[in-house]
Amino acid sequence: MTKYTSVSIPLTLHKRLETIISKKTGFKSVSDYVTYVLREVVAMHELKEVPEPFTSTDLEEIKKRLQALGYL
Amino acid sequence: MASAPHGGRLVQVPQTTPDSPALAGFGESQRLMVTKETATTVANIANGVFSPLEGFMSEGDYLNVLEHMRLESDVPWTIPVLLPVPEDRTFSGGEEILLVDEGSRPVALMHCEGSFGISRQEYANKVFGTEDRAHPGAARALDGSSRAVCGRLKTVVRPDYGEYADHTLTPQETRVLFSEKGWDTVVAFQTRNAPHINHEYLQKSALALVDGLFINPVLGKKKAGDFKDQVILAGYKEILANYYPRASVVLSVLHYEMQYAGPKEAVMHAIMRKNFGCTHIIIGRDHAGVGSFYGPYAAQEIFKEFPDLGISPLFFREFYYCRRCAGIASEKTCPHKEEDRLNFSGTKLRKMFSEGETPPKEFMRPEVAQAILRFKQPFVE
Numbered sequence: 233m234t235k236y237t238s239v240s241i242p243l244t245l246h247k248r249l250e251t252i253i254s255k256k257t258g259f260k261s262v263s264d265y266v267t268y269v270l271r272e273v274v275a276m277h278e279l280k281e282v283p284e285p286f287t288s289t290d291l292e293e294i295k296k297r298l299q300a301l302g303y304l
Numbered sequence: 305m306a307s308a309p310h311g312g313r314l315v316q317v318p319q320t321t322p323d324s325p326a327l328a329g330f331g332e333s334q335r336l337m338v339t340k341e342t343a344t345t346v347a348n349i350a351n352g353v354f355s356p357l358e359g360f361m362s363e364g365d366y367l368n369v370l371e372h373m374r375l376e377s378d379v380p381w382t383i384p385v386l387l388p389v390p391e392d393r394t395f396s397g398g399e400e401i402l403l404v405d406e407g408s409r410p411v412a413l414m415h416c417e418g419s420f421g422i423s424r425q426e427y428a429n430k431v432f433g434t435e436d437r438a439h440p441g442a443a444r445a446l447d448g449s450s451r452a453v454c455g456r457l458k459t460v461v462r463p464d465y466g467e468y469a470d471h472t473l474t475p476q477e478t479r480v481l482f483s484e485k486g487w488d489t490v491v492a493f494q495t496r497n498a499p500h501i502n503h504e505y506l507q508k509s510a511l512a513l514v515d516g517l518f519i520n521p522v523l524g525k526k527k528a529g530d531f532k533d534q535v536i537l538a539g540y541k542e543i544l545a546n547y548y549p550r551a552s553v554v555l556s557v558l559h560y561e562m563q564y565a566g567p568k569e570a571v572m573h574a575i576m577r578k579n580f581g582c583t584h585i586i587i588g589r590d591h592a593g594v595g596s597f598y599g600p601y602a603a604q605e606i607f608k609e610f611p612d613l614g615i616s617p618l619f620f621r622e623f624y625y626c627r628r629c630a631g632i633a634s635e636k637t638c639p640h641k642e643e644d645r646l647n648f649s650g651t652k653l654r655k656m657f658s659e660g661e662t663p664p665k666e667f668m669r670p671e672v673a674q675a676i677l678r679f680k681q682p683f684v685e
Contacts, residue, residue, distance in 0.1 A: 233364065234372055258608070268611055271378075275612035278312055285314030285352070286476050294480045301470050303481055303554065 306581030311356025311379045319462045327410040330402040341561040347463035351474040359456035360387035363420035370430040380610045382568040388449035412460040419453045441563045473556040479581040487516035491584040492577035498539035502623035517553045535682040542671040566598030567606035578615035589622040625666040
């Protein structure tokens with residue numbers, strides 16, 4: 233099951249976030265809000281680091297099949 | 305650029321033939337018979353449709369998915385992928401299990417990592433939001449086994465898609481295809497239906513925003529009253545041949561058992577299409593729903609929970625022909641009343657086709673209707 237840890241942020245930022253989430257954003261806590269935002273940021277970074285899921289040999293074989301089936 | 309695979313890696317389990325020596329010599333206690341639907345899940349894991357899963361879920365992933373809609377690794381995931389086993393069978397961690405089909409033919413070799421108990425009621429409530437047996441997914445869960453084994457697939461027998469083989473593409477293949485076509489953005493359309501005019505408008509509205517459209521009908525076990533697989537494919541072939549720009553559209557089928565889990569299934573549909581390389585997915589009214597178990601737009605709301613999904617949903621209201629607008633309209637663009645809309649219930653449509661009638665062209669393209677009429681019994685009984 234999911235485990236949690238603490239991350240320190242400036243108290244002033246915490247207060248600003250509390251103000252934001254109090255305006256019916258749907259978030260229950262600052263932790264929920266921060267988790268949401270960080271997941272968005274992490275996903276953007278992960279997108280840039282993914283290699284192609286096939287080798288050049290795979291690629292030629294795949295193209296041949298796609299051509300044979302009329303997709304290419 | 306295509307979407308990155310879910311969880312960062314497109315899983316590829318080595319494939320083999322049924323007579324491979326690696327699959328021989330397993331005694332009765334090491335063999336586990338699986339249903340056709342589980343064999344389909346095995347194939348989907350093996351070719352990366354369910355990336356990043358490399359096998360059937362552990363208890364940790366299972367509980368995390370039920371509670372948080374995420375794998376233990378924090379990757380979004382909304383419906384457990386389990387390998388149920390008869391309650392009197394025991395398997396230990398470290399053991400190798402040969403999965404066989406109902407004809408005792410090998411399906412896959414799995415490295416067992418243990419087994420665990422499942423509360424069927426909890427599963428039904430958390431996945432489907434109900435224990436009502438009128439819900440086909442909940443009924444199946446409640447009648448299912450309360451034990452599952454987990455483990456990584458070591459090798460799988462290359463799946464035989466029979467008459468659909470030429471229309472079945474793997475995520476590796478679609479990724480190459482999209483790249484060769486020069487598509488940077490691709491929108492997926494999930495369907496379990498023969499195409500109506502409203503689907504066509506939905507797809508074409510989405511296509512106007514991206515480079516390519518990936519129509520990916522689901523073939524496999526469905527509920528009574530749904531169109532049969534052959535009918536869905538025949539309908540799509542007709543509509544594509546007559547009404548779609550060939551360069552911008554790809555049709556390929558997905559072998560998968562519908563769960564009818566509404567919002568949670570909508571997210572799974574998005575994850576699978578992300579693995580195929582799609583950057584967007586169309587989510588319409590009552591996506592993956594059944595009866596009135598889910599709100600009409602609940603499947604759109606749930607996407608707010610996943611800022612890190614990695615595929616963008618395109619939300620649409622329902623399209624229909626409006627007699628007063630004298631054209632195709634949607635709930636968002638048309639001010640008229642429901643009685644002005646041309647619509648047919650599933651029951652009415654089934655009656656119409658069984659009596660050899662075709663719906664009006666404002667509801668369904670005549671070529672599609674004719675293709676459906678070529679089947680004696682177009683609906684699942």
